[in-house]
Amino acid sequence: MENARNALTPAPLVEVKRGPITESRHHGHVVAVDGDGRIVAQLGAPEIVTYLRSSAKPLQAVPLVSTGAADRFNFTPQEIAVACGSHSGEPLHEETVAAMLAKTGLGAGALKCGVHEPFGKEAALELRRRDEKPRVLQNNCSGKHTGMLALALHLGGAPETYDQPDNPAQLAIAKTVAQFSGVPFEEIAVGVDGCGVPVFGVPLRAMALMYARLVAPPDGFDPQTRDASARIVAAMRAHPELVGGTRERLDTELMRAAGGVISKVGAEGVYTVGVQPSARWPRGLGLALKIEDGEDRRARPTVVIESLRQLGVLDDAALERLARYARFVVRNHRGDEVGEVRASFELKQ
Numbered sequence: 001m002e003n004a005r006n007a008l009t010p011a012p013l014v015e016v017k018r019g020p021i022t023e024s025r026h027h028g029h030v031v032a033v034d035g036d037g038r039i040v041a042q043l044g045a046p047e048i049v050t051y052l053r054s055s056a057k058p059l060q061a062v063p064l065v066s067t068g069a070a071d072r073f074n075f076t077p078q079e080i081a082v083a084c085g086s087h088s089g090e091p092l093h094e095e096t097v098a099a100m101l102a103k104t105g106l107g108a109g110a111l112k113c114g115v116h117e118p119f120g121k122e123a124a125l126e127l128r129r130r131d132e133k134p135r136v137l138q139n140n141c142s143g144k145h146t147g148m149l150a151l152a153l154h155l156g157g158a159p160e161t162y163d164q165p166d167n168p169a170q171l172a173i174a175k176t177v178a179q180f181s182g183v184p185f186e187e188i189a190v191g192v193d194g195c196g197v198p199v200f201g202v203p204l205r206a207m208a209l210m211y212a213r214l215v216a217p218p219d220g221f222d223p224q225t226r227d228a229s230a231r232i233v234a235a236m237r238a239h240p241e242l243v244g245g246t247r248e249r250l251d252t253e254l255m256r257a258a259g260g261v262i263s264k265v266g267a268e269g270v271y272t273v274g275v276q277p278s279a280r281w282p283r284g285l286g287l288a289l290k291i292e293d294g295e296d297r298r299a300r301p302t303v304v305i306e307s308l309r310q311l312g313v314l315d316d317a318a319l320e321r322l323a324r325y326a327r328f329v330v331r332n333h334r335g336d337e338v339g340e341v342r343a344s345f346e347l348k349q
Helices: 002-007 053-060 062-066 077-083 091-104 121-130 142-155 168-181 204-215 223-238 250-257 299-310 316-321
Strands: 011-018 021-034 039-043 049-051 189-192 198-203 261-266 270-275 285-291 328-331 337-343
Touching (some): 011 299, 011 328, 021 204, 021 299, 049 189, 053 062, 053 168, 053 204, 053 261, 053 270, 062 142, 062 223, 077 091, 077 142, 091 142, 142 168, 168 198, 168 204, 204 223, 204 261, 204 270, 204 285, 223 261, 250 261, 250 299, 250 316, 261 299, 285 299, 299 337
Antiparallel strands (some): 011 021, 011 337, 021 039, 021 285, 049 198, 189 198, 261 270, 270 285
16 A cells, blocks of 8 residues: 555655745656657656546547537637637637537527636626626636537537536547547546536546647547547647637647647646657657646646756747746745745656
């Protein structure tokens, strides 16, 4: 039992310094795999099982495209991108999701994702200024839910139960997660996500493999799945502002700064990245990480940027563009700089 616990011990990843003292530390797990599933870098416990959370969204969109549902409803690359995103609830996002819904013949009342304040600061402030309540289309998952509705309609499932595990749409998604992760369907842990649909728990190593396979599908995958993967990657690369937001979103800024990269944030300190095939990574690369305490504002961005730097994915120009996510200043209430949040790890490559 002790050996089992030790095998899943998180590694120290981030230090919070105040003056000469390290005041706090964030621990977690990082793993990178190539397209063949070979671990090329790691720290902590690659086999720890955790939920994909919103990092699942690009994979949840695969059957939307591979079954022909996206083409049936004439979804554009922008609409495919927002189906993969955790958007900021800006007008651009609301308009894009509304256009998707109109194509399905359903209204916003069909969505079961719930309502929350927009992630985008300006969108949230505008609601408060007008004394208005948040709208369902501003939910960061509204694009994903609209895609699921379309998939359910296309597969003959009841749109009223598109969020339930036994709906054909959710069964197709679960099988896709099994296919890309290499985890047998019956071994995937299933919970309920923050937006009410099934959420999948797999080893962190399997999450990284999912993204390596998304950017470089194996030859053994069927042509429809391979084509769907390529279309999803292209949509995310072409429209990163629909995956995150127009400003101050790491997913968006990372895809803008780094060529051949897709990225997707997940709740509770999860993050996933796919690196398209290159001279260094001819079979592509997948990166997955989990901050053990779920911290997602200072620890997670720092680990994302430092991991990609150590893997040679980010060049000097990209690192300069992303510098504000790589290190954070600690200030007192007068605004004086009194410390910093910084990465404190070296991947085992």
